[in-house]
Amino acid sequence: MTNITRRNVFFTGLAASALPLLAPSVLRAQSAILDQADAAAAAAEDTIRRNISSFKTQDWRDHFETLGVASIVCDTKSRALHYWNHDGTDYRMYPTTVPMTDDLTRLGYTEIVRKKVGPTWTPTPSMRERDPNLPDMLPAGGENPLGTHAMYLTWPAYLIHGTYDTRKIGRRSSSGCIGLYNEKIAELFEITPIGTQVRLV
Structure with a gap:
C-alpha cells in the first residue's frame, strides 16, 4: 500500500x-x-x-545513315547503351559502366566482330602498368571482370561485356570497356548479331 x-x-x-x-x-x-x-x-x-x-531516349538517325543488321550507341555521358534492331521496331536502353578517365575513353564508330559466352580475361599492358599484381589470365567465373558474356569490337581490347561487380554500373569504373549487368548483357547478347554497328559518344 x-x-x-x-x-x-x-x-x-x-x-x-x-x-x-x-x-x-x-x-x-x-x-x-x-x-x-x-x-x-x-x-x-x-x-x-x-x-x-x-537516361534520355536517342534517335538512331542522329548517329547512323541506316540501321544495318542492328545498331548500338554507347553514351558515355549519360552512361547508357541504346540498341535498335534491323528495322527499328525493337529499341532498348541499358545502364552501363563507362571508362574511368577521358584517356581511357575511345569515341567513334566500330562494330561487333565476335561474341563469347564465358569469356576469359587477359589484362592489357597498360592495365599491368597500373597494377603489376594482376594475374596473367582469369578464366570464366565470378572473379572475371568481363562477366558472363562479352561482345568484341574492331578496336583491340575494347568490349561490351557483363560484370559481377554491380556497384560499377552507372559509374566511371572501367578501363575502357562498356559494362552491363550480367542479366542485361545476356539479353543483349542474344539479340545482337555479328556486324552490328556501334558508336561510342
Missing part, C-alpha cells in the same frame, strides 16, 4: 503540472524527426528523378 504524504502529493502535483510544459517540446522533437524523414524522402525522390532524366 502506498503511503500518502505531503511530499508525495507535492511531487505528484509537480509532475502533473509539468506535463503541459513538456508536451510542446516532445511534439517539437517528433515534428523535427518527421521533417527530417520527409526531407530524406524528398531527396531520395529527387535523386531518382535525376537518374531517370539522365
